[in-house]
Amino acid sequence: MKGRITGLSGPTVTVSIKGLKLYERVSVGEAGLAGEVVRLEKDKAVIQVYEDTRGLGIGEMVSGTGKAFHARLGPGLLLALFDGLQRPLKRLEEKTGPFVTKGSDISGLDHTIRWRFFPSKKNGEAVTSGDIIGYVMENNFNHYIAFHDEREGRISWIRHDDFCLDDPVAKLEDGREIFGYHEWPVRIPMPYRKKFSPTEPLVTGQRCIDFLFPFGKGGTAIMPGGFGTGKTILEQSIAKYAEADIVVYVGCGERGNEIAEMIEEFHLLDDAWTDRKLMDRTLLVVNTSNMPVSAREASIYTAVTMAEYYRNMGYHVLFLADSISRWAEALREISSSLEEMPGEEGYPTYLSSRLSGFLERAGVVETMNGKIGSLSMIISVSPAGGDFTEPVTQSCMRTSGAFLMLDTALAHRRQFPAVNWLHSYSLYEKDITAYYRDTIAPAWDDLKKRCKEILQREETLREVVEVVGVEGLQDEDRLVMIAAERIRMEFLCQNAYTEDAFSLPEQTLSKISAILKFFDTAAAGIREGKPLDEIRAEKTGITTGENV
Ligand SMILES: Nc1ncnc2c1ncn2[C@@H]1O[C@H](COP(=O)(O)OP(=O)(O)OP(=O)(O)O)[C@@H](O)[C@H]1O
Ligand SMILES: [Mg+2]
Structure with a gap:
């Protein structure tokens, strides 16, 4: 199927052609740029080009490939680093030099490996x-x-x-x-027999997630956070330490140097769960801010298809994307160049259905060959100005099971990961906590409730402290403030650059048990009439009530 270009507008090309199919992959112009059919009219087609269209002219040829935009799936995926069109960047560089030439079509898989x-x-x-x-x-x-x-x-x-x-x-x-x-075809979910709800934990190694807002294999979590709230660091820490067989990480419109550093680091690190290298289990798809915007829209589909491919082998696959907002911006750009009716904040009206259709590709499944595999998603969102009411955050919230809100105030205080413990939630909490309770410690659930209660009481007491000062508090309440501070600084804080960046559930448990034990002992002392400062000196060697 061939036709000629009749119109050009940024990455959008109009062609007089008949017989193409919606979402068919096409080759555009003499350079053979990669494109996809996004709209069909009577005798013309509108094509979204995934590469730079500068230099393209009216009258150049466009030819259909007869196939939808697809990913090639087979051995070797774990050896490569891909762009959003599944082009292996290293082999592409060998072929075209450091600056990818337009129209470079190269198979995602290396056919020379034996x-x-x-x-x-x-x-x-x-x-x-x-x-x-x-x-x-x-x-x-x-x-x-x-x-x-x-x-x-x-x-x-x-x-x-x-x-x-x-x-x-x-x-x-x-x-x-x-x-x-x-x-x-990347836009169609790969087949499976049955889908189940998550019941087993996916240990992330982050205490605030595993303990307060536990996440299950096959679940979806979103992590919205304003500028500099630690989204990238948290995504990368989870990529390093999560208990997954395969990790698919999509750098979607974020900084290229962050990905370059990540690759370098991952090559050196060992997997915390097996004796493999971390890079052995990591599949990277990058479409960083310096790469064509339009391919970014396709990148998450390419990546999730590869993730589903490994899930169908019976593996537990974790899909991480940083950030889905950059994907939504690409969608907005494409939609506006197609002159579609804009919805909220200029995003297309189908933003929400696209996002939910995408997030629904997660889940625990029985594969076509009877194996059990899972695909979990943890996705960062960068709402402009930290405004969580904006459409991307809201659409993601509707479909995802866990909401990990990254808080600018916490990040300013350098409390990382800056997960806000009062506004975040996990719908998997009940099932996954029951799993931890049955496999790690019967007290897990109880400790969690008490931990949350102390943090909540601290929040209420803060208002009182603002009026009367810490000295004006009863010893009992001062103890709550001290314990909450310890929970925040010693338990919920995890510096990504130290060994503490990863915590096994057993270590998480013993850490929180120690803090709550201190709290109980001190509370008992207060009930017996001992002054708090004296108790603290006895128990911890701390002499006065500093910190509070
Ligand atoms: N767990 C952590 N431990 C120590 N420092 C952290 C941690 N998380 C974040 N930081 C600090 O916060 C800075 C910003 O983090 P990061 O780049 O992940 O934010 P971001 O939300 O991705 O920002 P942007 O919106 O610009 O993409 C980091 O450079 C680092 O100094
Ligand atoms: Mg970032």
Whole structure:
């Protein structure tokens, strides 16, 4: 299908062409820029170009590929760093130099790598779509290779040796060949049999999350926060320490140097949960602020498709994106260049449905081959001016299970992670706390309630302190203030640059137990009539009531 450009406006191109399909991938102009059909009219199509359109002219050719914008899925994904169009940046650089030339089309997978194939089917065995036929070892992971064809078949030959992606791994009796990779349209969720609600925790290593607002495998959490509230650091800490098999991290419109530093650091660090290197389990998709805005819109779909691919192998995959607001801005830009009717704050009216459709790709699933896998999402949001009533935060809130509000005032006081404990919530709290209670300590739930209660009482007492000063408080109340301060500074604070950046649930528990034990002992002393300062001197070696 070919046609000529009749109109150009920024990244949007109008072509006189018939027969294209919505969301079909097209090649635009002599340079062969990557584009996607975003609107169809009687005899013209509107195309969103994902690369810089400068230099493109009226009359240049546009050709359809016949396929929707897709990701190529197979062994080698964990070895590469991708841009939003799934182009592997390192191989792209080898091909085109440090400045990516326009129209560079390169497969997401390296077809020259040789993999050892371990078959799990035999000759004569029947296969249906989703069946695993074998695996290869990718960064010490079993990378399962499945059969992806709606038509069933019977194996006539299966490989027992090395192959590269251009070689088949098996053949069917009817002559069809099975390869080690396949393609999937990124805007469509990959199939699964059943979806369940999260019931098992996804340990993040962050005490404020694991203890106060626990997160479950298969859940979704959003982290809105104003400028400099620690979104990137928290996302990266979670990427480092979370108890996930595979982490897919999308740098979406944020600073390129932050990602570069992250890659450097991840290559050196070990995975806290296994004996692998951290980079072995990390899949990075970057579309930083210096890359074309339009590809940013596609980047989260490319990334989530790769995440679903590993989920379908039965892995627990964690998807992190920093920040979804930059994605929404790209959507807004595209929508306005299409002259669509703007909704709230100029965002398209379908912002909310797009966001919820995206977040709903998370979940615990039974895969087509009967394995259990999960896809969890933790997504940062950068509301302009820290205003949480803006449309992106509000739309995300409606669909996500946990809301971790990053607080500018806490960040100013350098209390990091700056998660506000009064306004944040997790809908997984009940189930996940029950899990911790049953597996780590029966007292987990009780300790959490007491911790929250002390923090709440502190909040109420603050108003009193403003009037009468700390000295005007009863010893009992002063003790609450002291305990709350300890909870905030010793327990909820975690400096990302020290060893304390990661805390196992057992360590989290013993830390909060120690603080609450101090509180109980001191409270008992006060009830017996001892002055608080004396008790503190006895118990902690602190002589006077400093801090408060
Ligand atoms: N857990 C932490 N431990 C120590 N310092 C932290 C932590 N989190 C954030 N910081 C400090 O706060 C600064 C800002 O954090 P970060 O860059 O993550 O904010 P951000 O919300 O991503 O900002 P932006 O809105 O500009 O993207 C960091 O450079 C660091 O000094
Ligand atoms: Mg940031």
